Amino acid sequence: MLSLPHLSIAVLLAASLPVAQAQTPYVPVVRQYGDFLVTNDRHLTLVTLSFRKQGYWPGGARDVVEVRPLAATREGQPMLLAFTKGFTGLGTILIGVQNGVPLMRPISPLRENRMVQTERDPEWGVPQPGRSDVLLFARDARALDTSTGDLLWFDVPGVVTGDYPSSMLLSVSPDNARGAYLTKTQIIVATRDEGIVAALTLPPGSEQRWFRPLSDSASLQARAAIQAGQGRTDNVRIERELKLAWFGQQFQWTQGKSGWQVTGLGLASTPVPDTGVQP
Amino acid sequence: MRLHAIFAACLSAALLAGCVHGEIFPKDYLAQDISQQQALLELDVVFAQEPDYKLSSRSSARADGSLEYAGGPHIVVPFYQKGLGFDQGFAGTYMFAVPYPVAKVETATASSRVFGQQLDQQRYRFRVPGKAQWNSNETFMLSFERKGRRDEISFRFSLEKTCPSSYNAITPTYGFPLAVKASFNGSKGCLKVCDGRDQYPGFCAYQPPAA
Numbered sequence: 001m002l003s004l005p006h007l008s009i010a011v012l013l014a015a016s017l018p019v020a021q022a023q024t025p026y027v028p029v030v031r032q033y034g035d036f037l038v039t040n041d042r043h044l045t046l047v048t049l050s051f052r053k054q055g056y057w058p059g060g061a062r063d064v065v066e067v068r069p070l071a072a073t074r075e076g077q078p079m080l081l082a083f084t085k086g087f088t089g090l091g092t093i094l095i096g097v098q099n100g101v102p103l104m105r106p107i108s109p110l111r112e113n114r115m116v117q118t119e120r121d122p123e124w125g126v127p128q129p130g131r132s133d134v135l136l137f138a139r140d141a142r143a144l145d146t147s148t149g150d151l152l153w154f155d156v157p158g159v160v161t162g163d164y165p166s167s168m169l170l171s172v173s174p175d176n177a178r179g180a181y182l183t184k185t186q187i188i189v190a191t192r193d194e195g196i197v198a199a200l201t202l203p204p205g206s207e208q209r210w211f212r213p214l215s216d217s218a219s220l221q222a223r224a225a226i227q228a229g230q231g232r233t234d235n236v237r238i239e240r241e242l243k244l245a246w247f248g249q250q251f252q253w254t255q256g257k258s259g260w261q262v263t264g265l266g267l268a269s270t271p272v273p274d275t276g277v278q279p
Numbered sequence: 280m281r282l283h284a285i286f287a288a289c290l291s292a293a294l295l296a297g298c299v300h301g302e303i304f305p306k307d308y309l310a311q312d313i314s315q316q317q318a319l320l321e322l323d324v325v326f327a328q329e330p331d332y333k334l335s336s337r338s339s340a341r342a343d344g345s346l347e348y349a350g351g352p353h354i355v356v357p358f359y360q361k362g363l364g365f366d367q368g369f370a371g372t373y374m375f376a377v378p379y380p381v382a383k384v385e386t387a388t389a390s391s392r393v394f395g396q397q398l399d400q401q402r403y404r405f406r407v408p409g410k411a412q413w414n415s416n417e418t419f420m421l422s423f424e425r426k427g428r429r430d431e432i433s434f435r436f437s438l439e440k441t442c443p444s445s446y447n448a449i450t451p452t453y454g455f456p457l458a459v460k461a462s463f464n465g466s467k468g469c470l471k472v473c474d475g476r477d478q479y480p481g482f483c484a485y486q487p488p489a490a
Contacts, residue, residue, distance in 0.1 A: 054487040060476040090476075098448055102485055103474050105451045151454055155426070193328065 033069040034077040036095075036102070049082075051102045058095055058104035062088045065122065071133070072149030074098065079149045083122040085110065092123050092137070094144065094151055105151055108140045114234075121232055126241055129248025134172055138240050139163065143172045143179070154179035154190040163236045170247040173260035180251070180262050180269075182243065187251070187262055189269050200262055200269035210250075214242040299362035299387035304340065305355065306389075307348045310396040310406045318406035319415060320436055320463050320470070322354070327456040329400040330423040352423035353394045354405050357481035358413035360387045389413060390480065407436070418473060420480035428453055433475030435483050436461065442469035451475070 029040040037050045047064050049056045058064070061084035070079045074096040084090050092108040108123040125135025125144060135144045141160035143152040158166045160181070167181035167188060178197070181188045185206075189198040203209075218239035225231035232238055251264030262269040315321060330352050339347035364385030371377040391410065395403035407419055420433045430450040444461040461470035474484035 051485065052487065054485065056474070056485045058484055059474060060479070060482055060484050098472055099446050101472050101474065103451065103472060104484070105454070106477075153453065 031067075033067075033080060034073075036067075036077065036080060038067045051097075056102055057088075058082060058084065058093055058102070059090045059106070060088055061090050061093070061104075062086065065119075068124075070146045070149060072096075072145075072147055074149060075100070077102075081107075081124070081144070081146075083124070085115075085119040085122075089119075091118065092125070094149070096149055107142050107144065107151065108137045117234060121234070121237075126244055128171060129245060130252075131172075131174070136169060136171070136244055138169045138244060139237070141165070141169045143169065145172075145176055148176075150176060152176055152179065152192070154181070155193055155195050156181055156188070156190045157195070168240070168243070170244060171251070171253070171262075173253050175260065178260050180247070180253075182247070187247075187269065189260075189262055196272055197259065198261055198269040198271050200267050203265065203267070210246060211243075214246060215239050218242055299360050299364050299385050301360075301387035302389035305392045306341070306345060307339070307392045307394065308408060309348070309394050310404055313393065313406040313408050315406065316464065317408060318464070319409050319438065320407045320461050320468060322405040322407065322421075322434075322470075323398075323460045323462075324352070324395070324403050324405065324421065325458040326352075326401045326403070326423070326425075327458075328425055330403075330425050331427070332397055332400075334394060348392070348394045351394050351397070352403050352405075352421065353392050354407065354419045354421050355390055355392050355480040356407055356419045357388060357390045357416040358410045359416055359481075360389070360413050361385070362387070388481075416481040418481050418483060420475060423455075425453070425455060430455055431475065431477060432457075433473035433480065433483065434459070435471050435473045435486070437469045438463065438465065439467060440469040441467045442471070444468060444470040448472050452477075 026042060028042060031038045035052050038047050040047045045065070047067060049058065049064060049067065063084055063086035065083045065085055068081045070081055072079045077097040080095040082093050082095060084093060089110050090104070090106050091110040094105045094107055095102055096105070097103070110118050123137060123139070125137050128134040128136050128143070133145065133147045135146060137143065139161060141153055145152060152172055156167050160167050160169065167183045169179055170182050170187065171180045173179070178189050178191055181190060185202055187200045187202065188196050190196045218235045221238050222233050222235035225233045251262050253260050254263050258271050331350070332352070333350040334348060335350050336346045336348050339345050361384065363382055364387065366381040366383060368379045368381040369376065370379065389410065391408055393405055393408060395405045397403055409415060417437060418433060418435045420431050422429065422431045430452045432448065432450045445459070447456060447458050449456050459470070461468065473482070476482045476484070
């Protein structure tokens with residue numbers, strides 16, 4: 001835009017001003033995680049990533065909001081949890097190095113029709129009660145073990161993701177091999193590859209006894225947040241997190257003779273006969 | 280008359296760049312239908328857990344009577360072409376419309392799908408084809424399903440560089456482990472995993488310069 005003479009005048013002016021000389025040159029905030037560099041420039045709410053001095057936009061996402069390093073490593077490089085937004089955004093992603101190349105894995109995608117809400121309140125996962133190194137992403141039926149970097153999911157048929165899944169992820173067993181899911185009437189235990197192995201039928205009246213109060217409390221919290229103009233306003237998400245906390249309070253994993261089982265409310269999950277059968 | 284003018288313009292331009300038109304639907308092949316000499320590279324994949332395989336075919340909508348396959352692990356290979364394309368310009372008013380062609384340089388795209396040859400339940404062989412008069416994007420995307428869960432992993436290759444092209448990888452969405460081994464016709468060749476994007480077979484987010 002500026003022609004050459006204009007530019008040189010501007011440069012001369014800037015050089016002659018004492019203020020400009022007194023200022024130290026601006027250095028953006030750079031954080032280093034192994035060979036990853038995360039740069040946060042002034043005036044920008046976004047960060048840029050580079051790996052081994054080469055720019056990197058994970059999965060083509062241009063707008064990376066925040067990057068958090070994990071304890072887990074791949075090829076000596078720390079794994080990163082990142083949140084990306086915008087038109088090219090992929091939501092919450094996991095970055096790990098594979099064969100010398102950083103690779104992105106989607107964990108919790110942005111919600112198509114509620115982009116603004118997800119961007120304002122990014123999904124960073126809920127620490128599992130009693131095992132804070134495991135992050136639960138119940139809406140996406142994923143769990144992330146931040147100490148090993150394993151992104152866990154379990155072999156449950158039907159709809160497990162979204163706001164109204166037929167079975168919702170509740171917890172991961174201590175050996176990461178099994179996951180507990182909540183259906184309408186049952187808590188089911190599923191393995192990583194062989195389908196459902198055990199089930200616990202919730203006592204009758206559980207809906208009234210446990211879930212209705214959680215739902216009401218979530219609605220109240222959301223309403224209060226809307227009125228206050230701050231905080232989480234998504235009641236479905238609050239309810240989901242309350243259910244995770246409820247499971248943490250009422251149930252635990254115990255090692256039985258047929259692997260890890262869920263016990264609580266005076267009940268225990270029992271192996272189902274049709275192990276591994278897909279409907 | 281207008282059509283003739285386009286052809287004439289194209290014909291003259293063809294000497295310089297050639298006319299381009301993209302292809303919307305991919306053309307399907309079976310890996311065993313592509314000869315090893317024609318292929319840019321051959322890819323052997325060992326899936327740690329066997330993928331769904333129920334290959335079916337039906338005649339495609341294309342005029343050449345080719346077949347369309349479904350139900351097996353396959354690779355999607357994108358191609359591109361730069362050349363002269365035409366836009367429709369418009370002059371005149373509502374009653375007196377004068378459409379006219381506007382020539383411009385365009386990039387056209389096409390893609391091929393190659394369905395893998397099943398060697399056993401876990402081992403599949405793919406061949407990455409070239410396409411006459413098209414440039415290879417030097418990427419492809421391996422797509423497969425296991426128990427109905429679809430996952431895609433992209434790769435980038437080069438026939439000029441050399442690098443270790445046999446390694447283990449895991450897919451992005453479900454983390455299915457697989458072992459890949461690429462073999463090239465010439466002495467040189469390099470295959471790398473791509474930081475891909477779902478549904479974009481030609482995309483690699485991380486592309487360090489050639490070593």
